[in-house]
Amino acid sequence: MTRLLYSLCGADADCRFSPHVWKVAMALSHKRLDFQEVPTPFTSIRSVEIGFSPTVPVINDNGELVRESFDIALYLEERYPERPSLFGGEGGKALSRAIEGYSQFILHPALAKILIMDIHDLLAPADQTYFRSSREARFGKTLEDVAAAADEELAGFSSKLEPLRHALKFQPWLGGDGPLFADYIVFGALQWARVASPKSLLAAGDPVHDWFERCLDLHDGQGRAAKAA
Amino acid sequence: MTRLLYSLCGADADCRFSPHVWKVAMALSHKRLDFQEVPTPFTSIRSVEIGFSPTVPVINDNGELVRESFDIALYLEERYPERPSLFGGEGGKALSRAIEGYSQFILHPALAKILIMDIHDLLAPADQTYFRSSREARFGKTLEDVAAAADEELAGFSSKLEPLRHALKFQPWLGGDGPLFADYIVFGALQWARVASPKSLLAAGDPVHDWFERCLDLHDGQGRAAKAA
Structure with missing residues (x-):
């Protein structure tokens, strides 16, 4: 292959x-x-x-x-239709777009501000130059000014996870009895934070924390094998 | 029947x-x-x-x-499994819980503040008394103090619809080619506002506005038959 x-x-x-x-x-x-x-x-x-x-x-x-x-x-x-489904049917496929929207428009804007200096710092010098100029153009301010909102965004971040927390009252995964692509969409956002930054986003005892730990264990610990920052 | x-x-x-x-x-x-x-x-x-x-x-x-x-x-x-599905399969059923969470924890808290005085005013006197005491206990402040945040919540409301707006870039309904229960979950939130309050939440030209209009037309105009405030 x-x-x-x-x-x-x-x-x-x-x-x-x-x-x-x-x-x-x-x-x-x-x-x-x-x-x-x-x-x-x-x-x-x-x-x-x-x-x-x-x-x-x-x-x-x-x-x-x-x-x-x-x-x-x-x-x-x-x-690869004969292999485990990523969507669990046509309804799941369509609603995964709304989950993508939730992740990209509710979680990502906060995470971008929380993580921006940590991401900058983990890059090689040439990439730091690219990252600074492209992100400063996108935000219309310096990386340091974007990062000034990091503490406030971090304080408000947990409440943005309420939709996920709600679903987990009824089922172990967003996808129901097992994970679907929707789980990986939100996992991606939180794994971004785990790999890039030492900041702690999830409190022990939070059902989202427990779900994230289950995600890290999936597929022989594929996510956990990536070193946390 | x-x-x-x-x-x-x-x-x-x-x-x-x-x-x-x-x-x-x-x-x-x-x-x-x-x-x-x-x-x-x-x-x-x-x-x-x-x-x-x-x-x-x-x-x-x-x-x-x-x-x-x-x-x-x-x-x-x-x-009634032989009738049109509300979920489009097991994946859709599971992800509808996350949509419920999005509606109840991202949209409803804002709408509750935006609509609270309008809801109070449409009730009969005995219900007004009940509504005031139960909601003032829930919020820990007077209805009037809750409503003081209405203008700010109204100004920020459109951005909370981004997850829906994102999905509608790819498909006419949250459910895909046709509506599913997930559409009705979010429709319910916006119909609540339409029936209870004259405040305008959706701007013309917004894809969410167009989707909401399509929802109002469903089932022989069932939603539209309810008079807007």
């Missing part, structure tokens, strides 16, 4: 922190598909597969190139 | 504003099940079906009593 997952990395190639790549790494394992991860610094993404994508994740599945985490999950579900 | 839906009403029995009842009314119609709505003021809920439930919705489906909107949807799906 040749199945490659291009992932984002820091100055240490073992530091793989992209939330979107984590979704795909978990989805590939969920489908019981072997893959080789290709750690890629920010400034090398443009040379991945001859400029196929401005962002990672990208997968090369025996010559088939696919980008964007949700599109990769859809591709895997269609290409 | 005898199929009853006990719903909350204002001084005007036609003013039916409960978000949780709207979810069930739409779910019954989705299943093509006829029902008769029994408008119930707050202070009469305790006498519904001999004290079956402290809250509405309650359904009496030919003698079978069920309460709580999500439990009613689960009951309908199991009892």
